[in-house]
Amino acid sequence: MSAPIGVVGGGAWGTALAQVAAGAGHAVRLWAREADVVAGINDIRENAAFLPGIELSRAIEATQDWSALADARAILIVTPAQHMRAVLGHLRDHTAPLILCSKGIEAGTLLPLHEVARQAVPGAPIAVLSGPTFAHEVAAGLPTAVTLAAEDADLAADLAALVAQPTFRPYASTDVIGAEIGGAVKNVLAIACGVVDGAGLGQNARAALIARGFAEMTRFGLARGARAETLAGLSGLGDLVLTSSSTSSRNFSLGRGIGAGTPAAALLENRRTVAEGAHTAPVLREAAAQASVDMPITEAVCALLEGAPVTATIDRLLSRPLRTEA
Ligand SMILES: NC(=O)c1ccc[n+]([C@@H]2O[C@H](COP(=O)([O-])OP(=O)(O)OC[C@H]3O[C@@H](n4cnc5c(N)ncnc54)[C@H](O)[C@@H]3O)[C@@H](O)[C@H]2O)c1
Ligand SMILES: O=P(O)(O)OC[C@H](O)CO
Numbered sequence: 001m002s003a004p005i006g007v008v009g010g011g012a013w014g015t016a017l018a019q020v021a022a023g024a025g026h027a028v029r030l031w032a033r034e035a036d037v038v039a040g041i042n043d044i045r046e047n048a049a050f051l052p053g054i055e056l057s058r059a060i061e062a063t064q065d066w067s068a069l070a071d072a073r074a075i076l077i078v079t080p081a082q083h084m085r086a087v088l089g090h091l092r093d094h095t096a097p098l099i100l101c102s103k104g105i106e107a108g109t110l111l112p113l114h115e116v117a118r119q120a121v122p123g124a125p126i127a128v129l130s131g132p133t134f135a136h137e138v139a140a141g142l143p144t145a146v147t148l149a150a151e152d153a154d155l156a157a158d159l160a161a162l163v164a165q166p167t168f169r170p171y172a173s174t175d176v177i178g179a180e181i182g183g184a185v186k187n188v189l190a191i192a193c194g195v196v197d198g199a200g201l202g203q204n205a206r207a208a209l210i211a212r213g214f215a216e217m218t219r220f221g222l223a224r225g226a227r228a229e230t231l232a233g234l235s236g237l238g239d240l241v242l243t244s245s246s247t248s249s250r251n252f253s254l255g256r257g258i259g260a261g262t263p264a265a266a267l268l269e270n271r272r273t274v275a276e277g278a279h280t281a282p283v284l285r286e287a288a289a290q291a292s293v294d295m296p297i298t299e300a301v302c303a304l305l306e307g308a309p310v311t312a313t314i315d316r317l318l319s320r321p322l323r324t325e326a
Contacts, residue, residue, distance in 0.1 A: 004029050005162070006072030006096075008087060010037040010062065011274070012135035014078035015051045017101060019139045020168050021076070022057035029069055030062045038062040050273065054139045066090045074162060076101050076129070077117070080274045081184075084113055088120035095123040099148070099159060103130065103183035104280045110287045112180045112224075125150065127159050128176050130183040130235035132242035134249070138168065145169040147235040149179035171234060178226030182236030185220060186243055187251045187277030188284055189213035191301050193244035194255020199310055201259075209297065210244050215325075216295045220284070223291040251277040255301075264305045278305055296320060 005021040007014050010032025018030045032038050040048050041062035045055050061068075069075055074097045079087045081104025091098070098121060100113050109116070114126045131146030138144060148163075148170035150156040160170035173179060192213065196206045214237055221231045230236060243249040247256065254275045257267045268278055281301045288295040300317050304310065 002026070003071050003073040006069040006075035007031065007078060008069070008075060008091075009078030009102075010034060010041070010047060010050065011078065011080075012047075012050045013101060013133070014076070015041070015047045015054075015056065016133075016135035016139035017076050017078060017129075017163075018060045019054070019057055020165060021163055022059035023141070023165050023168075024163055026059065026162075028057075028060045029072060030060055031066065031069060032062055032064065035064065038064055051135060051139055054136070069094070072096050074099060074159060076163075078102060080279070081105070081113060081276055082107055082279050085116050085120050088117055091121050091124070093123065094121055097125045097127055097150075097155060097159060099127045099129050099163075100180075101129045102276075103180075103187055104276050105184050105283045105287060107279065107283045110283060110290065112177055112184075114176050114180060125152065125155055126176070127156060128179045128235075129163075129170065130179045130239065132234060132238045134242070134246075136248070141167050143167040143169075145171060145234055145238075147171055147173050147179045147182075147230065147233060149173040149176045149230075149235075151176055173230060173233075175227045175230040177224055178221060178230030179235040181221040181224060181226050182217065182231055182233075183239055184276075184280050185213075185217040185284065185298075186236070186240040187275075188281045188298050188301050189217065189240055189277075190243035190249050190251035191255035191258070191275075191277045191281070191304075192297050194249075194252040194257075195259035195301075195304060195310065195314075196255075197252070198256035198259020198261075199314065201314070206244070210240060213244070213297050214240060216297055220288055220291065220293045220295060223293050224287075250275040254278060255304075258304050259310060261310065263307060265307065277301070281305055
């Protein structure tokens with residue numbers, strides 16, 4: 001039997017990716033933080049806390065023991081972005097490739113996650129997997145495609161082949177920063193689209209916001225070294241289209257609640273699942289200021305998360321001076 005695939009993170013996405021890896025024929029070791037998640041996966045083949053209703057493969061063994069990942073041939077990292085550095089501290093001496101599947105930018109350092117991983121696990125090759133992927137659809141075997149990026153083109157192709165299934169098609173890329181920026185920024189834009197929906201501003205407004213949001217993602221991405229074609233691909237525009245129009249998105253739903261008049265603080269209090277856009281927005285605003293990139297939609301989302309009134313925030317966005325589209 002070949003070496004197992006490791007997965008770190010027993011939330012919805014880590015569990016769905018464990019199911020994908022098992023479906024691709026691998027033994028899978030899934031490290032989860034919660035004892036109830038580990039017990040549920042091993043005993044009744046279900047992650048009732050984060051991915052209820054999906055029968056999980058017997059090839060998945062859940063654990064809270066870091067040493068169970070020692071012989072993994074590759075490890076998928078799927079914790080919330082702001083916890084990634086702390087979690088990777090447990091893997092410091094690993095040399096197997098790490099595939100980062102989380103979406104965000106580290107607060108404080110403003111580093112993209114692949115640079116966090118490079119610092120935290122210096123001996124491991126780093127790759128990024130990102131794209132339009134609602135966990136429950138992927139776990140149910142519905143089809144999608146993702147970007148799998150590594151600086152080394154051969155590594156990207158090898159890792160893509162390792163996790164591919166007919167219903168899970170990774171497209172290899174060498175644009176690591178591009179794959180990361182699309183996923184991080186779309187979560188913030190999804191909150192904005194949810195606000196438009198919750199406030200009843202109509203479908204034209206949402207389409208305009210998606211287009212101007214994509215312009216914002218592109219400006220920021222290009223300033224940080226991303227390639228335009230990656231931003232227009234699966235991990236950028238593809239994921240933006242998905243998340244900005246569906247209540248299956250935690251970020252869109254958060255925005256919808258804000259738009260309908262519930263304070264952001266109340267919506268964020270005591271949640272067990274993560275809406276990454278709420279954590280990414282202030283970090284993105286700071287990173288954009290540092291790069292001298294204008295991101296008015298991101299600024300509006302930050303204001304709403306900080307408690308600004310919905311109508312006044314939308315009015316401010318709509319009354320910006322007219323400009324050219326390019
Ligand atoms: N759910 C999806 O459909 C999906 C798809 C693609 C990418 N992602 C990304 O994957 C990442 C994980 O999201 P998810 O949906 O699996 O999470 P989730 O909302 O289902 O679960 C929350 C996760 O956070 C973990 N957590 C909470 N506090 C923690 C701490 N202090 N240290 C370490 N871990 C902690 C929990 O153990 C749990 O795994 C996010 O960056 C998300 O944007 C999610
Ligand atoms: O539920 P969301 O908003 O975190 O979105 C999940 C994934 O990122 C979609 O690709």
